[in-house]
Structure formats: C-alpha cells, structure tokens
Amino acid sequence: MPNRSVGAPSSETMELLEAAENAVLFTAVRPAVIMEKGEGMYLWDTEGRSYLDFIGGWAVNALGHSPHVIQVALAAQSAQLVNASPGFYNKPMAQFAKQLTELTVFDRVFFGSSGAEANESAIKLARKYGAVHRGGAYEIITTLGGFHGRTLAMMSATGKPYWEPLFAPKVPGFRHVPFNDLDAMREAVSEQTCAIMIEPVQGEGGVHLADPAYVTGLRELCDEHGILLIFDEIQTGLGRTGKLFAYEHYGVEPDIMTLGKGIGGGFPLSAMLTKERYNLFEPGEQGGTYTGQPLAMAVGQAVVRAIVEQQLSENAKELGEYLQAGLKSIAKRYQLANIRGLGLLIAFDLSQPAAPRLAAAAMENGLIINASSASVIRLIPPLIVSHADVDEMLKRLCLTLDAVQHV
Numbered sequence: 001m002p003n004r005s006v007g008a009p010s011s012e013t014m015e016l017l018e019a020a021e022n023a024v025l026f027t028a029v030r031p032a033v034i035m036e037k038g039e040g041m042y043l044w045d046t047e048g049r050s051y052l053d054f055i056g057g058w059a060v061n062a063l064g065h066s067p068h069v070i071q072v073a074l075a076a077q078s079a080q081l082v083n084a085s086p087g088f089y090n091k092p093m094a095q096f097a098k099q100l101t102e103l104t105v106f107d108r109v110f111f112g113s114s115g116a117e118a119n120e121s122a123i124k125l126a127r128k129y130g131a132v133h134r135g136g137a138y139e140i141i142t143t144l145g146g147f148h149g150r151t152l153a154m155m156s157a158t159g160k161p162y163w164e165p166l167f168a169p170k171v172p173g174f175r176h177v178p179f180n181d182l183d184a185m186r187e188a189v190s191e192q193t194c195a196i197m198i199e200p201v202q203g204e205g206g207v208h209l210a211d212p213a214y215v216t217g218l219r220e221l222c223d224e225h226g227i228l229l230i231f232d233e234i235q236t237g238l239g240r241t242g243k244l245f246a247y248e249h250y251g252v253e254p255d256i257m258t259l260g261k262g263i264g265g266g267f268p269l270s271a272m273l274t275k276e277r278y279n280l281f282e283p284g285e286q287g288g289t290y291t292g293q294p295l296a297m298a299v300g301q302a303v304v305r306a307i308v309e310q311q312l313s314e315n316a317k318e319l320g321e322y323l324q325a326g327l328k329s330i331a332k333r334y335q336l337a338n339i340r341g342l343g344l345l346i347a348f349d350l351s352q353p354a355a356p357r358l359a360a361a362a363m364e365n366g367l368i369i370n371a372s373s374a375s376v377i378r379l380i381p382p383l384i385v386s387h388a389d390v391d392e393m394l395k396r397l398c399l400t401l402d403a404v405q406h407v
C-alpha cells in the first residue's frame, strides 16, 4: 500500500493549502492536498503520498503523467519557436494538420486550446453552413445527458437539467431531445435545423453508449434533410474507446468531429475537423490567439504519434475488458451494478448515493476515481494502464468499499 503519512502536514503544505483555499476562485470542492509530481500512472502530493490515477486528468493524460515524449517535444519546440502569430502558418501546425487528416476521414482542421472552444467552432461552422446552404437555418439539436463544455454557448448546448436555469439568458438556438431516441430526433428536426450534435458515448453523463441503429439513423436523417452530423469526440477520441475514434465503431462518418482532452496528453489543445465541402469560413469569422500555437502543435503531434505507434487503442480495448471483468468479479460482493463502457471509458452504479464519499475515501487509500454523479463511479485511466495497474486498482477499490460499507 502507499505510504500514507501520519501526523501534521509540513509547513510548506500548510502554506500552499492556505494560499489555494484563499486565493483560487472557488468553483469546486477539492481535497486538501497539493499535487506536486506525476509519473506514469501515479501522482504525488507535497506530503510525498502517491495516488494511482484512474481519472488521468479527466481522460486527458493518455500517455500517463509527465511522459517522455511530451518533455522532448516541448524542449525541442520551445528552443526553436514558442509563438509566431496566428496570422502565420508554422511548421508543427502544418505537420500536425496533415497528420490528423491522414488518420481520419476529414480534410480540414481548426485548432483551439479547450474542448469547449473546438465545440464553439463546430457550432459556428454549422450555423455558417445553415446561413449559406439552408436558408439561414441555425438550430442545433443535442441530447439530454450530454456534455459539451462550459462556455455560455456550450452550457446552452449541453442537455443537463441542472444547468437549465443558470446564467440566463442562455444562448438561443439549441434543442435537447432524449439520447438514443431516433423518433424524438426526427420530430425535432425542422426548417430551422442546421445540425445534430452528439457524443458517441456520453462521458460526463455517466458513460452511455449510442446504439448502432441510432447512429446509423442519425446519419440517414441528416442526409435526408441536408443537415450536418457533429460528433463531439473530446472524451471518446484518440484511442480511448478501443478504436482511434469512436465513429469507427459505428461505420458512420460525421461531417464535423471535435477533439480535445487526450489529443494534448495534458497540454491544452483541441481541434475541430471537417470535410473539404464545409471549408466555409471567411477571413475574420473564426480564429483565436492560440490557434495552431507551435508548442501545442508539437506536443499534439508527438502525443498522437505515440498513441498510434504504441497501438494504445488496442491496449484500451484489452485493458478495458480486463477492468470490466475485474469489476464484475467483485460486483456481487459490493452490489455494483450496470458495469458498462467502451475501451477505457467505464462506469458502474453503486447501490447507494455514496459515490462522492467513496471517491474521497479512495484518495485516503491512494486511489483516484471519479464520482460522475451521486451513485455513479467512472474510470478513465491513462491509455498506458497495465494489467498490474488494474489489479492494484481493484485491490485499493475493494479496501475502500469495505471501509465505506462499514460506516
């Protein structure tokens, strides 16, 4: 087991905690630890305690913590060119765009820094398409339980009932329908519709997979009406689901795909990809200070190359199955239900609304897991996770479940 330290935290830790708690704007309840170092599957806090990380920066650290390829890419690129200007092409930008078009069914890439920014870009492109080709249609239909980010427009796009009353007035032009309900989607499409946007697997919503017939049906519906199909693959992309992109599971090509999280392996980076026929923006309509930022481009290129060369989507498939099997073997003992997922995007239900308490207790046992809602635990480890890591994770999880069940 990890070396849980006993006694009072060091004065350095106390000072840092005080600074964090007093100076960082409150937006989330965070445990009273300060993370200092990461390597592979582990994080260390300033007290020297280690944590086996099954969240991986929220499905971000595809190659684990502080991977060598990112260190090398950053060192080399920062010595060469940190920033030119979004007004110029730069070398890693050209190379990375080409690499992504070769790995996907898309022809064009716009780069951003966050997932929400990539999604904003997708929405703007869909509205531009509506303006040019659909008589000014602007509405985008999304699904309940989905998640598309935290900018004002993406909070409007996200079908999360809890967000509904927040930050009014919302950005208009979004409709939400139940997920996996093709009839509801068909009914929602109107003259005003320019696009449908879904996550192939709803991640933040608790890991819900789109049915194959639903996805095929959406593609047909979009073709029938001449509207765009947008896949938000910010969580599912780059190997997470056992294929490089989740659309490959469905044999369906979206018109626009957004990527984030794993694409930078921890560096802020996102992308919106589309086909040549939707290469529609005029100068000034879309951009950003950090679009195609050289450091981000160099890191992204190195991360994507590593994911492909090390066949991490294969590892995600194999280890995802191994992890699900492990969870199933303890399911009865701990009343875990609905063990589900695709690749290394996995969740299960607890019999009680104890997920936040369980996640907090897991930290005490040196394990990081995500309470994605009151009774759902989600596991989204780095794609480099090994069988031994999964065994160790299950050991720590059982220890935690034993403790939580007895309070």
Ligand SMILES: *Cc1c(COP(=O)(O)O)cnc(C)c1O
Pocket: 113, 114, 115, 116, 117, 119, 147, 148, 149, 150, 199, 203, 204, 232, 233, 234, 235, 260, 261
């Ligand atoms: C995380 C996430 C986003 C938002 O990405 P940010 O980088 O936090 O803006 C959007 N869509 C999906 C599916 C996500 O998982």
